[in-house]
Amino acid sequence: MFRAYFVSVFLATITATGSAQAAPSSTASCNLDDGRQVYIRYNAVTAKNDKAPNGKPWEPGGSPMTLFTEAPLSFAGSTIPVGAYTVFPIPAKEKWTLAINKNVTPGAAYDEKQDLARAPMETDQVSQAADALEVAFAHVGEKCTLRIYFGKSASFAPFIAK
DSSP: OHHHHHHHHHHHHHHHHHTTOSSOEEEEEEEOTTSOEEEEEEEOOBTTTOOOOTTSOOOGGGSOEEEEESSOEEETTEEEOSEEEEEEEEOOSSOOEEEEESOOOTTOOOOGGGEEEEEEOEEEEEEEEEEEEEEEEEEETTEEEEEEEEEEEEEEEEEEEO
């Protein structure tokens, strides 16, 4: 029952925001050992058509990333309940930050007061630049580590299922 509701909310969110997006939408997922899933939807942009702003919340392709979780998660000491959330990477030269926000209204402006959690990401510079935004999860046990590659930055944020 919950999974059907979750999928319908996921599809409704994609449909509601899809027409306003200039870039195609992509999804990365993490399958937990108990069958629950964590998804992130994002616009597949390239470095040619989208620049990551230094020190400001980034909306690739003009829309924030959207996180859907079937399990409560722990991130940076905060609990992310089951549901949908917007995700804002905040690029910086040395270290990126990740903000998880409660406001999922399409087209709404970012409001830091709506953040459930915000934390620095582990960030490294890579020798070979990624021409396109790459988002993936690495799954080990109860941990789903979000990985974001863009340009010469590789940033990582661990989520732990509860």
